[in-house]
Amino acid sequence: MRLMVDLNRCQGYGQCVFLAPEVFSLHGEEALLYDAAPDEGQIERVRRAAAACPVQAILVEEGPRAGLDTEADRDRA
Amino acid sequence: MTGRDGRIVVVGASLAGLRAAETLRDEGFTGSLTVVGEERHEPYDRPPLSKQVLLGRVPPDHVALPARRPVDADWRLGVRATGLDLEKRLVRLSDGADLPFDRLLVATGVRARPWPDEAQAALDGVVGVRTLEDARGLLERLEAGPRRVLVIGAGFTGSEMASVCRERGLDVVVAERGGAPLIGALGGVLAEVAADIQRAHGVDLRCGVTVTALEGDGRGRLARARLSDGAALEVDVAVVALGAVRNTEWLAGSGLAAGPRGVACDAGCHAFDLNGVVTDDVFVAGDVARFPHPVYEYQLLALEHWGNAVAQAEVAAHNMVSPGVRKRPHLSLPAFWSSQFGVNIKSLGVPSFADEVAVVQGSVEERRFVAVYGYQGRVTAAVAFDQAMWLDFYGRLIEAAAPFPPGFDTVGRPGKPEVLPADVPDPAVLSHGPTVAVTGHLPDERRVTLLRPPG
Numbered sequence: 278m279r280l281m282v283d284l285n286r287c288q289g290y291g292q293c294v295f296l297a298p299e300v301f302s303l304h305g306e307e308a309l310l311y312d313a314a315p316d317e318g319q320i321e322r323v324r325r326a327a328a329a330c331p332v333q334a335i336l337v338e339e340g341p342r343a344g345l346d347t348e349a350d351r352d353r354a
Numbered sequence: 355m356t357g358r359d360g361r362i363v364v365v366g367a368s369l370a371g372l373r374a375a376e377t378l379r380d381e382g383f384t385g386s387l388t389v390v391g392e393e394r395h396e397p398y399d400r401p402p403l404s405k406q407v408l409l410g411r412v413p414p415d416h417v418a419l420p421a422r423r424p425v426d427a428d429w430r431l432g433v434r435a436t437g438l439d440l441e442k443r444l445v446r447l448s449d450g451a452d453l454p455f456d457r458l459l460v461a462t463g464v465r466a467r468p469w470p471d472e473a474q475a476a477l478d479g480v481v482g483v484r485t486l487e488d489a490r491g492l493l494e495r496l497e498a499g500p501r502r503v504l505v506i507g508a509g510f511t512g513s514e515m516a517s518v519c520r521e522r523g524l525d526v527v528v529a530e531r532g533g534a535p536l537i538g539a540l541g542g543v544l545a546e547v548a549a550d551i552q553r554a555h556g557v558d559l560r561c562g563v564t565v566t567a568l569e570g571d572g573r574g575r576l577a578r579a580r581l582s583d584g585a586a587l588e589v590d591v592a593v594v595a596l597g598a599v600r601n602t603e604w605l606a607g608s609g610l611a612a613g614p615r616g617v618a619c620d621a622g623c624h625a626f627d628l629n630g631v632v633t634d635d636v637f638v639a640g641d642v643a644r645f646p647h648p649v650y651e652y653q654l655l656a657l658e659h660w661g662n663a664v665a666q667a668e669v670a671a672h673n674m675v676s677p678g679v680r681k682r683p684h685l686s687l688p689a690f691w692s693s694q695f696g697v698n699i700k701s702l703g704v705p706s707f708a709d710e711v712a713v714v715q716g717s718v719e720e721r722r723f724v725a726v727y728g729y730q731g732r733v734t735a736a737v738a739f740d741q742a743m744w745l746d747f748y749g750r751l752i753e754a755a756a757p758f759p760p761g762f763d764t765v766g767r768p769g770k771p772e773v774l775p776a777d778v779p780d781p782a783v784l785s786h787g788p789t790v791a792v793t794g795h796l797p798d799e800r801r802v803t804l805l806r807p808p809g
Contacts, residue, residue, distance in 0.1 A: 280420055281399060284401070285661040285690070285691060287742065288743045302411075304405075304696055305693070305696025305740070307698045307740055308697065308698035310402075310409075310412075311402075312411075312416055313399060313420070314417075314418060315416075338420030338421050338422075342421075
């Protein structure tokens with residue numbers, strides 16, 4: 278799973294923080310920090326967070342790709 | 355060849371390159387698609403590097419960008435474009451290959467401006483913060499517990515780095531040539547607020563000075579920095595945050611209007627040639643592009659903004675596969691965010707395109723407010739500190755060329771706001787021109803209309 282939040286769109290409602298607290302957190306009043314490649318065990322919570330976002334700012338790509346798996350890294354190795 | 359087949363080459367495999375490739379396939383492009391990227395990684399997201407990654411909350415390799423859809427493309431990663439031959443329609447690559455194209459998208463972005471002295475830049479402890487490798491190296495150094503960190507430059511990246519250092523409990527000195535942090539982007543009034551925030555968080559902020567030399571300990575490690583005011587600082591790490599350089603060198607001699615300020619293009623993302631004539635098959639998007647924005651009197655804007663990379667890539671890709679009547683203008687308002695010292699700073703419009711500024715909502719003392727910027731009596735930008743929810747409202751005022759100062763009373767701030775000089779340093783000479791309003795809601799409908807003929 279990979280995810281991304283469009284922080285231009287984000288207005289700091291914080292719904293994602295309540296629904297997936299291990300993935301999303303607020304830094305101060307409304308600045309959002311998140312893990313873009315969380316543990317697969319978080320998928321259901323992340324789905325709920327993305328669905329609940331009032332401004333629909335969360336993009337989730339489900340599937341085996343997670344961190345930078347960098348095929349070119351392997352080619353070079 | 356129709357718009358939907360042929361050969362398209364995208365040079366640049368970061369945010370703009372990825373979103374353009376996805377949009378091309380979304381819009382039905384079925385031809386061959388090649389994406390060239392100098393970094394050997396898959397496309398990744400840079401904003402988290404100077405925030406959650408360097409805070410140590412998220413590992414550095416957790417920044418890959420999610421795909422919006424599968425992209426059937428030949429990804430040439432770890433390879434640099436070295437030249438462009440417009441007559442032969444070839445992109446030359448650093449591995450010796452030539453890539454033929456029918457249409458080309460230039461999305462090579464920017465790189466960090468390096469410390470100007472090469473020997474000093476090579477000292478162990480002198481680091482930048484732009485790429486994944488930069489972030490990995492800097493993370494290691496921050497976790498080793500340096501006695502003092504020097505941040506050179508107090509733009510957004512430098513200020514975010516100062517914030518990271520203080521949150522980690524590290525001593526940090528910020529050296530900025532200008533009068534206050536963020537002054538180039540936000541003007542003097544809000545820059546003073548940013549300076550207060552930095553000092554309140556324990557940053558040793560030194561403005562109006564330059565770093566004149568970085569000195570080693572005789573064994574190749576950074577030991578101290580000398581400032582233009584005569585100060586000598588013992589530092590273990592120096593973070594170079596001097597802004598960006600546009601990646602246009604590979605286009606030298608190509609005949610495109612490419613230079614240190616970017617690649618000039620029209621509002622439909624078609625590149626200009628050296629003569630200022632628009633090209634048919636070469637497009638530009640993202641940080642490397644300079645494009646005319648009707649809301650800002652058609653001046654060419656060059657934006658290092660995440661949102662612009664996405665929006666402009668989508669317009670460029672659409673126009674690459676669309677006939678003339680279906681082409682779209684890139685009219686999105688510039689927008690960016692930064693989080694530092696626990697404050698969420700968001701901006702819409704171009705705050706430096708202003709002669710006046712007024713805080714219209716909230717309280718500067720509480721560091722929760724919205725400031726609106728005006729130029730010759732119309733609203734041109736808005737900046738929010740921890741008031742993100744209100745920005746869209748001001749975005750509509752900017753697009754409608756609404757009068758400045760705003761004539762309405764606002765929640766929590768009854769009465770007329772105090773209008774202050776914008777105090778934008780080194781102001782561009784702003785020309786008089788037509789004032790336009792952006793209309794339409796759907797991407798296909800968005801156009802500008804003339805509000806008031808000039809003169």
